[in-house]
Amino acid sequence: MQSVVNEKGHYEGKDTPVSRHHTLRDLWQGLVTDGLISQEEFHETTFAYYLRTADKCKIPFTSRDSPVRRAGLSLVSIETKTVPCPYRQKWLKHGGDPKAHARWYVPAMRSWSNSTFLSGLSDKRAPEEKQAIVDELFERYENEVAKCPEDHGIDLVCAYMLIEKSKKGTLS
Numbered sequence: 001m002q003s004v005v006n007e008k009g010h011y012e013g014k015d016t017p018v019s020r021h022h023t024l025r026d027l028w029q030g031l032v033t034d035g036l037i038s039q040e041e042f043h044e045t046t047f048a049y050y051l052r053t054a055d056k057c058k059i060p061f062t063s064r065d066s067p068v069r070r071a072g073l074s075l076v077s078i079e080t081k082t083v084p085c086p087y088r089q090k091w092l093k094h095g096g097d098p099k100a101h102a103r104w105y106v107p108a109m110r111s112w113s114n115s116t117f118l119s120g121l122s123d124k125r126a127p128e129e130k131q132a133i134v135d136e137l138f139e140r141y142e143n144e145v146a147k148c149p150e151d152h153g154i155d156l157v158c159a160y161m162l163i164e165k166s167k168k169g170t171l172s
Helices: 019-032 039-044 054-062 088-092 098-120 127-147
Strands: 002-005 073-083 156-165
Touching: 019 039, 019 098, 019 127, 039 098, 054 073, 054 156, 088 098, 098 127
Parallel strands: none
Antiparallel strands: 002 156, 073 156
16 A cells, blocks of 8 residues: 555545645745744755656566566555545544544644644744644644544545566565
């Protein structure tokens, strides 16, 4: 399984009304507006994030000189599917306390984005100050999610590839 961009250009599920990336961007910009970070720090915060299309995932299996092909690997099938967000699914099914849900959900976002936000902040800031700023960001995110938990989720578009290896391939 590999996260991808589907044929419609989606990398998040179409059923999640709010993009987590756009929400985090807007909240980070809000820290500029409130004078907590500079515009330069906002611009220095860059996510190194590249998602391939299913066609790009096929290239190692179709390129003439590909080491993947020389190894005897071939692509039998590939399809994209949306994997629904388990956090959002649980909320939609059971509901509950919106704030408690937000406290449970937001760490899933923080796990892959925290270091990027910290690294975007100026080296002139003390580590404790940087941490306090990023804590503020995620507190704001929790508040945003708690307002309308059903609008937030981590649906992913994934490519499922069935690959087979022939006996004549070599790993040289």
